[in-house]
Amino acid sequence: MPHAHSKDLRRGRHSEPGRAYLVTAVCERRARVFADWRLGRLVVQEFRLAQELGLAESLAWVVMPDHFHWLCVLQKGSLARLVQRVKSRSAIAVNRATQSKSALWQAGYHDHALRDDENIKDVARYIVANPVRAGMVSRLGDYSLWDAMWL
Numbered sequence: 001m002p003h004a005h006s007k008d009l010r011r012g013r014h015s016e017p018g019r020a021y022l023v024t025a026v027c028e029r030r031a032r033v034f035a036d037w038r039l040g041r042l043v044v045q046e047f048r049l050a051q052e053l054g055l056a057e058s059l060a061w062v063v064m065p066d067h068f069h070w071l072c073v074l075q076k077g078s079l080a081r082l083v084q085r086v087k088s089r090s091a092i093a094v095n096r097a098t099q100s101k102s103a104l105w106q107a108g109y110h111d112h113a114l115r116d117d118e119n120i121k122d123v124a125r126y127i128v129a130n131p132v133r134a135g136m137v138s139r140l141g142d143y144s145l146w147d148a149m150w151l
Contacts, residue, residue, distance in 0.1 A: 015078040020059065020114040022123060023070045023083055028103045032065035033094060040145040042093040043068055046086040055082050060124035060148035062131065069127045071120070071148075083109050124148045 027033050034040035040063040047070060050056045056072040074082065091104035114120060131143040140146065 015074060015080065016113070017074050017076055020071060020073045020120055020123075021079055022112040022114065022127070023072065023079070023109055024067060024111075025083065025087055025109040026067040026106045028106050030066045033104065034063050034068075034145065035065040037144050039094050039097060042097065043086070043090045044145065044147075045093070046090045047072075049089075050082060050086060055085070058147075058149070059120065060127045060150075061146065062128050062143075063145035064130055064134070065136075069130065071124055071127055079111060083111075121150055124150060 034043070043063050044061070047056075047058050047061055050072075051058050054075050055077055056075050058070065058072050060071040062069050070086075072082075087105045087109070094104050095101060114123060125148075128140060128146045128148050131137050131146070132140055137143045
């Protein structure tokens with residue numbers, strides 16, 4: 001079922017190469033697909049491939065059971081195209097691994113362009129601390145689906 005306001009997420013969106021963005025994408029029906037860490041690694045592979053291709057520099061990320069947060073610097077192209085690529089390729093990989101044909105991601109995504117006055121390391125710490133705040137682990141080192149370039 002389409003989300004009533006998913007098209008509104010695209011209104012007024014502007015991509016700026018060289019700018020840091022915090023991107024959040026959520027699994028369809030908040031399904032806890034990435035409770036299986038092996039499936040979460042398929043999303044991580046797409047973050048890494050985007051970096052290898054020079055599309056984005058990954059600064060920090062966490063893959064939670066039903067969504068991801070990705071702090072990246074857009075290198076080239078549009079943010080919409082980058083996120084579409086990561087979501088599409090990860091959905092194909094997850095469906096192949098699970099022998100499924102179901103939708104993996106909700107339509108759209110949330111993004112926040114970091115302002116110059118925001119401390120990027122503080123944002124990265126906040127992102128990777130998600131599993132601790134969610135009560136999934138007592139310390140970050142006990143969770144396997146995160147990384148930050150400074151930690």
